[in-house]
Amino acid sequence: MSKLTFTNRNGHKLAANLHQSHRPSDTYAIFAHCFTCGQNVNAAVNIANQLASEGINVLRFDFTGIGASDGAVEDAYFSSNIQDLIDAAKFLSDNYIAPSLMIGHSLGGTAALAASLELPSIKAVATIGAPADSGHILKTLGTSKLAVAQKGTHKIKFYGNDITVNQQFVDDVSAEHLADRLGKLNKALLVMHSPVDEIVSIDNAGLLFQMANHPKSFISLNKADHLLSKKADAKYAAGIIYDWACAYIKPKPDYKYPRAKAGQVSAALDMEDTYLTRINMGGHKILADEPKSIGGTDLGATPSQLLEAALASCTTITLSMYTTRKKWPVTHIDCVVTTEKIDGKKVFNRAISVQGDLTDEQKQRILAIANKCPIHKTLAQGSVVNSFLV
Numbered sequence: 001m002s003k004l005t006f007t008n009r010n011g012h013k014l015a016a017n018l019h020q021s022h023r024p025s026d027t028y029a030i031f032a033h034c035f036t037c038g039q040n041v042n043a044a045v046n047i048a049n050q051l052a053s054e055g056i057n058v059l060r061f062d063f064t065g066i067g068a069s070d071g072a073v074e075d076a077y078f079s080s081n082i083q084d085l086i087d088a089a090k091f092l093s094d095n096y097i098a099p100s101l102m103i104g105h106s107l108g109g110t111a112a113l114a115a116s117l118e119l120p121s122i123k124a125v126a127t128i129g130a131p132a133d134s135g136h137i138l139k140t141l142g143t144s145k146l147a148v149a150q151k152g153t154h155k156i157k158f159y160g161n162d163i164t165v166n167q168q169f170v171d172d173v174s175a176e177h178l179a180d181r182l183g184k185l186n187k188a189l190l191v192m193h194s195p196v197d198e199i200v201s202i203d204n205a206g207l208l209f210q211m212a213n214h215p216k217s218f219i220s221l222n223k224a225d226h227l228l229s230k231k232a233d234a235k236y237a238a239g240i241i242y243d244w245a246c247a248y249i250k251p252k253p254d255y256k257y258p259r260a261k262a263g264q265v266s267a268a269l270d271m272e273d274t275y276l277t278r279i280n281m282g283g284h285k286i287l288a289d290e291p292k293s294i295g296g297t298d299l300g301a302t303p304s305q306l307l308e309a310a311l312a313s314c315t316t317i318t319l320s321m322y323t324t325r326k327k328w329p330v331t332h333i334d335c336v337v338t339t340e341k342i343d344g345k346k347v348f349n350r351a352i353s354v355q356g357d358l359t360d361e362q363k364q365r366i367l368a369i370a371n372k373c374p375i376h377k378t379l380a381q382g383s384v385v386n387s388f389l390v
Contacts, residue, residue, distance in 0.1 A: 001017055001018065001019050001020070001052075002017065002018045002020065003015075003016075003017055004016050004017070004018060006061075006087070006088065006091040007087075008064065008083065008084055008087040009083060009087055010064070010071075010080075010083075012064050012069060012070035012071045013069065013070045014061050014062060014063070014064065014069040014070070014084060014087075014088070015039070015061060015062045015067060015068035015069050016039065016059055016060065016061035016062070016088070017039060017048070017059075017060055017061070018057065018058070018059050018096075019048040019049060019051070019052035019057065019058040019059075019060070020052065020057050021052045021053070021054075021055050021056060021057050022052070022053070022272070022273065022274075022297065023055045023276075023297070023299065024255055024256070025055045025056065025057055026097050027055065027056050027057065027097075027100060027101070027249055028056070028057045028058075028059065028092050028096060028097050028098070028099040028100065028101070029051065029056050029057065029058045029059070029099055029100070029101035029102065029103055029245075030058075030059050030060075030085060030088050030089060030092070030099050030101075030102050030103070030112075031044050031047065031048055031058055031059070031060040031103045031104075031105070031108075032063075032081070032085055032102070032103065032104035032105065032108030032109065032111050032112045032115075033060065033062070033063070033066075033105055033108050034105045034106030034107060034108050034129075034226075034227065035106055035107040035108070036066060037066075037105075037106075037108075037227070038062050038066050038067035039060040039061050039062045039067060040067065041105075041227065042227070042228070042229055042231070042234065043105055043128070043227055043228035043229070043234050043237075044060045044105065045060075046228075046231050046234035046235060046238070047103065047228075047234050047235075047237060047238040047241070048060050050234070050235050050238035050239065050242075051238050051241065051242055054238075054239075054242045055242075056101065056242065056245070057096070058103075059088060059091075059092060059099070061084070061088055063080070063081050063084050064080050064081075064084055065080075078107070078110075078111060081107075081108070081111040081115075082111050082114045082115045082118075085102070085111060085112060085115035086115050086118055086119060089115075089119050089121065089122070093121065098121035099119075099121060099122060100121055100122060100123045100124065100249040101122070101123070101124050101125075101126070101241075101245050101249055102115065102116045102119070102122050102124075102125045102126070103125075103126045103127075103128070103241065104125070104126070104127050104128070104130060105127075105128045105129060105130075105228075106128070106129050106130060106131070106199070106200060106226065107130070107131060108130075109127030109128055109129065109130025109131075110127075110130050110131055110132075112125055112127065112130075113125055113127065113130070113182060113185070113189075113208075114181075116185065116187055117181055117184065117185060122187055123187055123188065123248050123249050124187060124188040124189075124190070124244075124245050124248040124249055125185070125187055125188070125189050125190070126189075126190040126192065126241045126244070126245070127189075127190070127191055127192065127208065128192045128193070128221070128228065128237060129192070129193055129194060129197050129199070129200050129221075129226050129228075130191070130193075130200065130204065130205075130208065131200050131204045132203075132204040132205075132207035132208050132211070182208070182211040182212050183211060183212065183213055185212055185213065186213070187248075188215045188216070188217075188244075188245075188247070188248040189208075189212045189215070189216040189217070190216075190217045190218075190219065190240075190241065190244050190245075191205045191208050191209050191212075191216070191217070191218045191219070192205075192218075192219045192220075192221055192237055192240065192241075193205035193218075193220065193221060194220070194221040194222070194223070194224040194225065194226065195220055195222065196223060196224075196225075197224075197225070197226045198225065198226055199226040200226060202220075205218060215248075217244060219240050219244075221233060221236070221237060224237075255278050255285075255287070256278065257278040257279070257280045257285045258278060258280050259280065260280035260281065260282055260283070261282065262282045262283075263282060264280075264281075264282060265279065265280070265281045265282070266279070266280045266281075267279045267280075267288070273297075274290075274295055274296060274297065275288075275289055275290040275295065275296040275297070276288075276289050276296070276297055276299055276300065277289065277300070286300065286301075287299050287300030287301075288300045288301060288302065288303055288306060289301070289302065290302055304339070308337040308338075308339060308348070309337075310375050311335075311337050311348060311350065311373075311375045311376065311379065312335040312336070312337040312350070313335075314373045314374055314375035314376070315335040315350060315352060315370050315373050315375075315376070316333045316334065316335050317373075318369060318370065318372065318373035318374075319333050319352070319354065319366060319369060319370060319373075320333060322366070322369045323354075323356075323366070328356065328358060328362060329356045329357045329358070330354055330355065330356035330358070331355050331356050332353075332354070332355040332356075333352075333353070333354050333355075334352075334353050335350060335351070335352050335353075335370075336350070336351040336353075337349065337350050337351075338351075348379060350370070352366070352367070352370055354366055
């Protein structure tokens with residue numbers, strides 16, 4: 001995770017964190033926090049961490065006047081939130097890659113929808129507990145337009161924060177920022193909402209869903225509170241977002257494989273990838289890795305599995321060549337390889353299945369031929385490995 005700042009159109013420096021995936025990825029998302037919550041609210045941090053672990057880079061930041069960002073709280077209008085999201089997208093586009101996913105929590109979800117209407121790079125939008133219109137925040141705050149009009153300002157408490165609401169704020173959130181415009185979104189939409197949300201009722205999810213065009217999806221965050229304060233709820237939401245978004249933004253790892261000439265096998269890793277190794281076998285490219293239980297990312301087979309795969313595949317190819325040459329009626333060959341240690345030695349167990357109308361004599365011959373496959377011979381007879389630094 002990298003701490004950074006970017007400057008919005010009004011010259012305010014906005015504090016941000018970029019959660020970069022440990023996997024090479026060209027997919028970026030922006031997370032819009034809930035009203036006055038700030039980028040460090042548990043839901044934002046937990047969802048960003050989870051998505052980064054899955055392969056999506058996530059930028060979360062404090063809106064103008066919130067948290068560590070410049071500007072006064074009085075400057076933090078709904079319209080300024082929308083502008084900040086558009087400016088955040090420009091920052092990513094100028095310095096990394098334009099974002100393709102927008103995620104918004106609570107009023108940040110409503111802002112995310114409005115901002116996405118102005119951002120061609122955004123292909124998918126996910127909202128969590130979002131009101132169907134920005135004016136809903138006045139009801140949530142328990143603020144009447146009349147009280148503000150009479151007094152000029154009205155101070156209230158919201159999740160422990162003192163908030164001063166003025167006429168400009170009321171006018172701004174009362175404006176129609178979505179309404180008919182949401183039907184022109186033309187982006188995939190995922191509406192997530194808890195049926196027991198105590199701040200924004202689930203009726204808002206229904207309204208958003210009705211206003212939007214397909215493709216659109218709804219997921220119930222059963223038993224979750226509005227702020228997704230439980231880590232398990234946030235991780236669940238992030239997992240749903242990732243699986244859903246992949247259908248529209250298609251995260252593509254950009255692995256840089258080493259060069260390898262014909263007849264060569266080359267393997268390389270960067271230390272920041274821990275054990276993830278790129279292998280080039282004369283132009284055929286695969287990944288090797290270790291399980292998560294020992295610190296790997298489980299994105300590829302282990303070296304031991306690759307060795308077992310070499311024996312299994314060499315066996316099937318050798319038998320295919322032999323039975324084809326003999327014109328035996330074989331329709332299918334498979335080979336399952338497992339290993340164990342006996343008296344300190346690694347033992348390969350090979351279960352071979354050959355389908356076809358074969359005699360017992362032919363089956364015995366097939367077993368004998370399997371023992372002549374090149375990898376079998378190499379493992380059985382042993383090899384010499386010469387190592388040198390270059």
